Amino acid sequence: MADRGQYVRFQEDRTVLAAIGAHLDPQISRVSVRLPRSLAESAVDAWDREESGGIGEESREEYELRDDAAELALIGLAITSRGVREGEEVVVELDIVQIAAALRAAR
Secondary structure, three states, X not given: OOOHHHHXXXXXXXXXXXXXXXXXXXXXXXXXXXXXXXXXXXXXXXXXXXXXXXXXOOOHHXXXXXXXXXXXXXXXXXXXXXXXXXXXXXXXXXXXXXXXXXXXXXX
């Protein structure tokens, strides 16, 4: 567990990280990427899926899983809206936040 001094430094670090993000945001919005068609189709399926029921109390892990599923669905929306099929791949411009979410999930 971090001591109080470390916690304060971590908060200050987050503030600096957020400032960097605010500076980068207008510079980098979307990046063109290529995805295998099968993965693109799975993302579109996530976008098209109807979820029933509300969200009850959830653990941190459950929240993170749901958040990742939402990011996948948003990638599916992007593919549906502006994806272009090129053979066995789909080319689509994705928001940098969606790319970061996919990269985090791959770790």
